[in-house]
Amino acid sequence: MRLAGSLGVAMMMLAGPAATVSAAPEIAAPRNPIVRDKFTADPAPLVVGDTLYLYVGHDEAQRDEMFNMREWMVYSTKDMQHWTDHGPIMNVADFKWAKKDAWASQAIRKNGRYWFYAAVEHDATHPGKAIAVAVSDRPTGPFVDAKGAALITNEMTPKGTHSWEDIDPTVFTDDDGTTWIAWGNRQCYIARLKPNMIEIDGPITEITPPFFEEGPWLHKHGKTYYLTYASLDRRTQRDEHISYATAPSIRGPWTPRGLLTGSGKYSFTIHPGIAEFRGRSWLFLHNADLAVGDQSGAIGRRAVTVYPLHYNADGTMRPVVQDSAAAPAR
Structure with missing residues (x-):
């Protein structure tokens, strides 16, 4: 899989509808990483009115460098x-049926309420990872x-060969x-939700694109x-990159479009989140290029960053360069 275009091209933001752009003054991208006093991962943006909310997992620093996430x-x-x-x-303890792990999540607004979907480890009644849903x-x-129970359990997707295939929910x-x-x-699944937002409505379908690893x-x-999504070509890559596919409908068919970014600095994992805010588009992800106190970045000590995102005229997205400080969006 070859990266389309040149990653050395300066990033410029694509103007949205004329009325939106004329009303939105130029804003500069923030200094990266966004959060500097603690380790954060798996960014999930949600725009409500004039505010962008960013949901993240909390990597609680530990010496063995593995994941320790509880909130x-x-x-x-x-x-x-x-x-x-x-x-x-x-x-994670707020889900009484879960035993550990506050993994990737995403929130969505619907019918005046906020619905929060997150990956956790289920207790022994349904072993393996599961998808939880909360509301506010x-x-x-x-x-x-x-x-009061999991939305999705490992038993509902029996194709996978490992117990952690049911992670990283995204809602749309x-x-x-x-x-x-x-x-x-490793496998990517999609399903429709019932209007109550807490039940699957119809079949679960597999839509796994090339080199899919996780984080859709x-x-x-x-x-x-x-x-x-986070992709990994195990033949040529050591760490996850970000790739994407496009479709004319949420039902597909999905056409692979190749790489969007390289790997996150010092990080095996990477996790995309995309939002349009103030008339411009943004790509959130994480790397491990942050030190907090005497703790440096590592596999389980990550940092959320954001970069301007540009769409080409044909609907493809321009590859994003992960600089230490994102260039101003114009």
Whole structure:
């Protein structure tokens, strides 16, 4: 799989609809990483009005460098420069049926409420990873378990050869009001949600694109649907990159478009999150290029970053260069 285009091209933001762009003053991308006083990972942006909320997992520093995540946090901004820390919004212990692990998540607004989907480790009644769903009346929480049980368990996707295939949920509401959820590790699955947002409505379908590893993200720009994800070509790559596919409908067919980024600095994992805010598009991800106190970045000590994202006229996305400081969006 060859990276399309030159990563050395200076990044420029694509103007959206004329009315939107004329109303949005130029804003500069923030200094990276966004959060500097703690380790954060798996960014999931949500735009509500004039505010962008960023949901992240909290990598709690430890010496063995492996993952230690017990809570999810949210930050907000109105200008991409100043970020408000709203603290933890949930702990994995708030799901009584889960035993550990606060892995990747995403929140979505629907019917005036905020729905939060997250990967956890289920207890012995349904061994393996599972997808939980919580709800709140505010984007900053508090969130509570909306179902009292897992939305998706490992038993519902028996094709996978490992117990952690049911992770990294992404949720997307289409123009007709239907909400979809996609998730997975090695295999990528998609399913429709019922209007109550806590049950699957219909079959679970596999849509695994080339080199899919984990971390899918669904969004739409113009008339094109995008499935962006952490990819790993084990023949040539040591660490995860970001790749994507496009489709004319949420139901597919999905056409692979190749790489969007290289790997995150010092990080085996990477996780995309995409949002349009203030008339421009942004790509969030994480690397491990942050030191907090005497703790340096590592596999389980990551840092969330953001970069301007540009769409070409043919609907493809221009490859993104991960600089230490993102260039201004214009």
